[in-house]
Amino acid sequence: MTGCVEMTVGDDRQAQVWACLQGVTDPELDEPVTELNFVTRAEVDSTNRVHVEFRLPTYWCAANFSFLMADDMRRAVSALDWVEGVSVVLGEHMYADKINAGLAKGLSFQETFGVEADGNLDELRQTFLVKAFQRRQVALINHLVGLGHPPETIVSLTLAELGCLPVDDEGGKLVRRYLERRAVVGPVCDDAPAFVDAAGAELKADAFATYVAGLRRVGVNAEFNSALCRGLLSVRFDLDTPFVPRAHASPVSAEAAHALMPGASPANVQSS
Numbered sequence: 001m002t003g004c005v006e007m008t009v010g011d012d013r014q015a016q017v018w019a020c021l022q023g024v025t026d027p028e029l030d031e032p033v034t035e036l037n038f039v040t041r042a043e044v045d046s047t048n049r050v051h052v053e054f055r056l057p058t059y060w061c062a063a064n065f066s067f068l069m070a071d072d073m074r075r076a077v078s079a080l081d082w083v084e085g086v087s088v089v090l091g092e093h094m095y096a097d098k099i100n101a102g103l104a105k106g107l108s109f110q111e112t113f114g115v116e117a118d119g120n121l122d123e124l125r126q127t128f129l130v131k132a133f134q135r136r137q138v139a140l141i142n143h144l145v146g147l148g149h150p151p152e153t154i155v156s157l158t159l160a161e162l163g164c165l166p167v168d169d170e171g172g173k174l175v176r177r178y179l180e181r182r183a184v185v186g187p188v189c190d191d192a193p194a195f196v197d198a199a200g201a202e203l204k205a206d207a208f209a210t211y212v213a214g215l216r217r218v219g220v221n222a223e224f225n226s227a228l229c230r231g232l233l234s235v236r237f238d239l240d241t242p243f244v245p246r247a248h249a250s251p252v253s254a255e256a257a258h259a260l261m262p263g264a265s266p267a268n269v270q271s272s
Helices: 001-022 063-078 098-103 110-114 121-146 151-156 159-164 169-182 205-236 254-260
Strands: 040-044 049-054 085-090
Touching: 001 040, 001 063, 049 063, 049 159, 063 085, 063 098, 063 110, 063 121, 085 098, 098 110, 121 151, 121 169, 121 205, 151 205, 159 169
Parallel strands: 049 085
Antiparallel strands: 040 049
């Protein structure tokens, strides 16, 4: 009976770890690293230490992006009150040895890369949180417009009113995702405007169409990068057998990958 109880506890903790990782996103794509098939291992040992391994679509993914995701995974899992330690290991990447050594020692990105690092992860994280806010905002706005809400109504909504707005299941999901990022650009309280720009300024009905058109371009670029990222990962790895590279890692050259994927330069360890 004791063994059954221990197995139940272990399974529950394993599930908690995966739930934490589900909340970690690729900073550029704003999609969970678990859904992108980046995480290949997440296990809890007998001492309540968690071991996470992950891989990326190309050998040349930028070091700052790679370190940022690893750091976010470590932070997310470490928040569990029963965790005694977290190791995060990046596999099959040109900077894997340096990144893994820095992570193991608890070093920052700057300490790990020294003079090669330009900027810091907090600044990079904020940049991509704002981009994620913009993509989630335009997705929600598009949905509300599709439901027949005019610009004048949308820009006048407060956060409380947005939370109570009658929407379908898809709309409810979009509202929740948007509210997760709303605090990135300004204070959140019931009477605060629901829709603001990246600087926290209220949207205006007479400039609504132009503003939304600009955000849509951001969304299209993100969708293209997401499709490309998934395609490169599936070419590089056999996804039915996690973490097993194909005979040819990728038919895409380093130069081509850099041209197609923002921040994927072999030498780029600085904020974009």
